[in-house]
Amino acid sequence: MSHLTDLQLTWLADAALVDGPDDAHAHAHLQDCPHCQQRLALLQEETQVLSTALQADDGLDQAVAIPPFRQPLTLRGFAFANLATGLVIWAAQFLWKTLFGELAVNVTAWFTSLYFPDFYAVLSAAALYYLEEGTAMFEAYFAFVVVSLLFLGLLWVVLKYRKTKAAAAGCLVVVFAGGLAPDLAQALELRQSDEVVTIAADETIDDTVLIAAETVLIEGTVTGDVVAVGRRIEMSGQVQGNLITFAETITVTGQVDGTALGGSSDYSLRGAVIAGDLWAAAEKVAIDEDSRVGRNATVAIESASVSGMVGADLYAFAETIEVNGALGRNLEVFAYRLRLLDDARVGGDVRFRTDNKDLLHRSPGAEIVGEVELMGLPDDFQERSRYATVEFYLWQAAWLVGAFVTGLIFLWLVPRCRELALGTGGAALKTVGIGFLGLITIPIGAILIALTVVGIPLSIITLAAWMLGVYLAKILVAAMLGRMLFVDSDAVVKNLLVGLAIVVVAINLPFVGGVISFLLTLVGLGLLLQYLFEALSSRQRDPDLVMD
């Protein structure tokens, strides 16, 4: 009689021989064959040993570190990532251009505007100035007020109804209302390399591009914005949006249809066409004779050479500036030395802040259509009383109106803030200390958070909240002062208006106004932060607590 094969016995050992035609025969043989029985027993034991050995964990529990789970990027996640990036770019552009850019330049212009001793002349000049050039400053200021109110509304939704989703939805509405929607229609392309990233001459990218590389070469066409960071950046192609660059060396020889904004050691335009504004912060900025900037150029630098054409104004904050090209309008110079060479042509005025007229060199061929004003002399500037200018009162009135409206809405939304009061002795010092800490540490923290890419949106939100807090600080103090003056009157409007009037006067007092303004900011910020801590901690203690 022939024994079962190893294959049959293995199948039997693994209990795999079931219902097959060979099954009955194999089992029948097995019953009468001690040899095969013994062999099967050994194989079954082998099966058991293999199962036990393979099932053993091998000490894996201790040896294997469980990595964090990487959730796959969903379409929704991708959309939100795009949305967040778009929001960051939009917010950065808005803050830079509207708040820091135009506001700073306009405030500077206001500070250096002409002084006429005759009151009526001052009044008419100020009105004309406001109509012609001053609107941007007020628009920027009221834009800030509007943004502050939007933030306040969101804060109120979060605090009162604990509706974080509603607040997020509100953010989206603000973003879309702010014109982000068209931007989002475009996708976002990311390119990163330790060496070179090239957008080839025959390449067209229909997206906004973010690039981080040692060397960035943009030879092709980008229909959206380009944000590039690297050691060397060369742009010889066409960017139909804005070009934002940060590198050691930046050379632009191509065409930018929007704004060019850059920070570097060496920023050069060679035969470049910038249709919008140019903002360049660099040790050395060079705009050659073949380059053209369509609108304003603002350069903050150690030395600048402008041989090309600037369509409107040139603002230069530099050690030395050399102009040998054509400017459509004014030349505003905050520099140690200004050289206007033979081919220089200024379509408007030259305003040079210096206390030494010899530091202005004007070649015989240099043409200035308007006037040359040597202004901003430190001594003259100190001597001139700012209280005698209409701009000063316009500005204070604008601040008062904005602060009053913002304060009323804030106190209406968060009525408990109407009752905020400064303690005595140690409590007051504690409030001031908290305000000081908040004033210093929050922006530092926000900047540190921004070092991580994912933290940039959080950083911008933190900075915006901090700016709002600083703005609200004096308003809160004003409300508190008004209430103290009218002995806890419930007339919020009267309290706030009178309080603000006191604050406006106090912070503009000669010599001590700055210190008072600083102290009021510390007090107000401290009160606000204490209120927020208390509100949040009471929510944690009692989640059902609804804040009023």
Added chain:
Amino acid sequence: MARNAAFEVLYKDYYVRVFGLCRRLLNSSEMAEDAAQETFMRAYRNFRKYRPEQPFWAWIAAIANHHCIDLLRKQSRDPLFGEESTELAEIQAEGAPVVSSLIAGQQADKLHAAIGGLPARYRVPLVLAYFSQLSYDEIAVQLQISRNHVGVLLLRARQQLREALNQTEALT
């Protein structure tokens, strides 16, 4: 959110086992890490299809098996599990001592080393049968081969293991 939280818990509970399965199938810790992550990614994407009445281990082990076998197939130029007839011809005559008697005098890690030394075409069905505890039919479906072929591969796997352990025994 609840779905995410539930999956996080399952991930922590089952990661080590999934990693162990992948490591045994792929015979590489580095590849097993990636494979385990990919397995959980696929599971996460398809988590809505998971029915709680089914054991989670069986569900995720099937995903891991599929993924690892796909990886091995991509690595292999020839058909991964060979031809049944070729394997049948290579079956050795009976008589060699079985693994259980060989392992008795040796360390368990020698057995693991021997399993790791098996070619993928033997190692994979062995792991599926004795680690994942799949039946011949289930293994046949996963490997896309016949049930008989599975039996032949498992016998060849056992024979190669016996041979390897025999040689180790002789050396020591």
